[in-house]
Amino acid sequence: TLPPDCPPDVEQLGRSTWTFLHTMAAYYPEVPSYAQQRSMKTFLSTFSQFYPCDHCAEHLREEMKSKPPKVESRWALGKWLCEIHNIVNESLGKDIFDCSKIDERWKDGPKDGRCD
Ligand code: FAD
Incomplete structure (x- = not known):
């Protein structure tokens, strides 16, 4: 691991980004409005254009062509993101x-409460 004041490498950037993306999906509305669904689609499309690891972003855009984001519910978005992350894994x-x-x-x- 790099010292904490160094620019992130691909691994550290990846860990931080997955933390953000999965947490965002976990708190996405159970029943999103049409406008929220559209915003999430736009966000993910924009994200895949600007993610600052070129080969990662290219791979993501390629996957998103055959597996477009599911934004109709919190559950659907979380599952879609989990599956995309598993493809990368x-x-x-x-x-x-x-x-x-x-x-x-x-x-x-x-359930054991160790993170509470
Ligand atoms: P990470 O994969 O970063 O995962 C962090 C934590 O998420 C894990 O510890 C686990 O608790 C949890 N987790 C794991 N899998 C899932 C899942 N499916 N659903 C929910 N939670 C999960 N690196 C490359 O070298 N090449 C690439 O092409 C590449 N593409 C990437 C594309 C994107 C969009 C992102 C965000 C990252 C990409 N990365 C890529 C980085 C890579 O995915 C990892 O983040 C990095 O290798 C660090 O891995 P890690 O073992 O710490 O765990």
Whole structure:
């Protein structure tokens, strides 16, 4: 790991960005308005153009062509993002995450209360 006052490398940028994206999805409205759905689509499309790792962004845009963002509910967005992250995990040889655990990981914390 780099010292904390250095510019982020691809790994650190990735961890911070996934934290932001999964947390945003976890707090997306259960029943988003049409305007909110459109805004989220625009956000994700813009994000995929400007994410500051060129080959990561290119890969993401390619995946989003065949798997367009699901923005119709909190659950749908969280599951879509989890699946996109798993595609990246797979390409990097990382473990596949169990998408039934996204609320526990990003919103509610584990049942044993150790994160409370
Ligand atoms: P990360 O993958 O950063 O994950 C952080 C935490 O999220 C994990 O510890 C786990 O608790 C949780 N998590 C893991 N998988 C999921 C999931 N499916 N759903 C919900 N939570 C999950 N790096 C490259 O080298 N090449 C690339 O092409 C590339 N593309 C990227 C594209 C995007 C859009 C982003 C945001 C990052 C990309 N990265 C890429 C960075 C890479 O995904 C990792 O962030 C980085 O390698 C650090 O990995 P990590 O093991 O710390 O965990």
